[in-house]
Amino acid sequence: MSLGPGLLIAAPRSGSGKTTIVLGLQRALARRGVRVRGMKCGPDYIDSAFHAAATGAPSFNLDSFAMTRSLLGAIVSGAAKEADLVIAEGSMGLFDGIRQEIGRTGASADIAALSGWPVVLVLDVSGHAQSAAAVALGCARYDPRITVAGVVLNKVASERHRRLVEDGMARIGLPVLGALMRNTDLALPERHLGLVQASETEELDARLERLADAVESAVDLDRLTALARPTRLDPAEGAIPLPPPGQRIALAADRAFSFVYPHVLAGWRAAGAEIVPFSPLADEPPPADCDVCWLPGGYPELHAGPIAAAQRFLGGMRSFAEAKPVHGECGGYMVLGRSLEDGNGVVHAMADLLPVETSYAKRKMHLGYRVARLVADGVLGTAGQCLVGHEFHYASVVDSDTSPGAAFATIADAEGNGLGATGHRRGHVTGSFFHVIAPG
Template identity: 85%
Template structure:
């Protein structure tokens, strides 16, 4: 079946300006009265929140490796069902993914091919001119499943530079839909895991308006919208990506705990679960009328001192663990541990519910998909349950007790390489560094 039209905004490499262009397009078209929906390819918590701010509508993730075809179709149907336009943002380079069979690599191109969305390339043309066309031509011919419909030039130095680049594009017959000049004022603030979160970005709405003004003045919006094609899905059946861990879920939610996939929360609600949020940074304990507590990832390393002093939160967490399950992902896992060392080398006591100590001062990047099999049953599923997710963090484990039944899961990477055991379990309390995207 065909649903609302869509486009994938992608680039040959990271750092080309995709997010800037996407947010500018989303806000510019939304303020024209279009019902615009955002989508992010791959495992990313931060960009969908910016999409939601730009469009005033939820944005979801689509991941060709971690998600089944029925789940992908279900999420795409939610996004495109009543949309005038879906604007999907690629991740990394258009074809960048893992070594798997075509269609299951996690690359943005898989998503464009699956749903029939034409690709608009964002090309950073700084440092070259006609040669940019060779890069665009390579992208257009590399994968016969997709259709590159046009390009938006970014970081154009001058009108002469633009004419030279357009000369190359004319030689390969690829339309130039617009050109943005170099403008550092349009850049969004960043930190170690990407952009500063939407909820923390100062004057976000004003920034989005400036992006929209710049894009509207530089891009032929009518021509771009006309290139969109209907979203092709086999079925719009609803699929629950991850079973709710309980009927009423206490969800930590503030600037330190914010990395929750929108599709996971939507799935929990569709399955009948209720979600009650609370703020550890405001020293709030998990609501006592909940039957499970979920501590998502985020940036607890930036707020470790405040968390250590949040006595009502930590005391409430320990009391909750006396009778009900708690699960922590990444940052939430660190807070459930014994201590957390911040970037300045100061060690702060945490909840003490799991036998692990972590450090952000001893930084090492951990990045990649994870396939986990639970060693024992619990709120995440029965023993042997397969969870597909990813890790992206810089924290390190400095002390860990894996004796007895303390390990949470056995994990591999996306190619099946055994990475050993991961996470911890202590009675009803569990946690690990990987973020779950879906069950398998």
């Protein structure tokens, strides 16, 4: 099988501007007629949706900790065989991950090493000049598995500033592929979990065009794309990201419920399942002819009032759950509970299908990989089944049933430290803050 070449766009740290530059690159190349496919390293729902908007093709997540080598191979090869060029985006800093054996740290560098894609560094050079070359040199030498092929300078203050930075890069022999001046107009709107979702970003296509114009005028696209190298991650047959929870799946899908990994949906469809979307914000109940209902994460805390007022939806959920399985992840779990307190301290009644009350007013960040083992048989597997995923939310549990028989799973962090029970199950309904990525 011939797989398209790829590049990984990364940075030494978060906040360097790699997402805006990646989107500009993807859109600029796509409008030239290049078949571009996006990829996102790590557990991030939002950026991959922007990639899809920029390229017109699905973008998938790649995770060296949560995914097996065979699953990574299946996802990468499936996308690369349909692409002229893969432009993957790193997460956090290039080497930032967890303490695990090399290759399973969850860091973007693992994906570069596995795929054979060269790394292009995005360097935020505000606040330094020639010293930026020392940072780039450190990235280039830190991990012998990868190749740092060049840099794109971001947030350049002036032409003089640019010349100083380029002087440092010339001393270490690292090509400067382009330089973007400091421009706050190019920034995308942000929210507490990252960027505002692609589906909610006003005039998204016009914003992407402006990013493409800026990148095309500042970056040597021909020189950059010439650095791409063939994808060497072998395809794997039969690697299923997550078995479908049913044959016909009712999927909540709107601005409040949108955090579903594209590789999970693609895996369900590949296994023969049908996905039927419905909108709780439009007061739609889950379709009665489905055999399972899935409430993904998202931003229900921003829409708690309309959800509480959506009586057709809530009543339909209760009726559905009388005889058929329902599962909620993170935001979906909160909606399946008794109540949800929004950021203003207003408590809203929810579906009352699980014995839990949550609050967004009492904010506390919960972030990290989780390894879960199911307490009982359910739509995600049999008792004892291992699942790998993550948590990323600010909500807190203010009241819940803590009896052992009510738990959904037991969880540990990425280093194996036990974190106790998580989530709830009652009747046909299960849920937790845990987002599943793949089977363990």
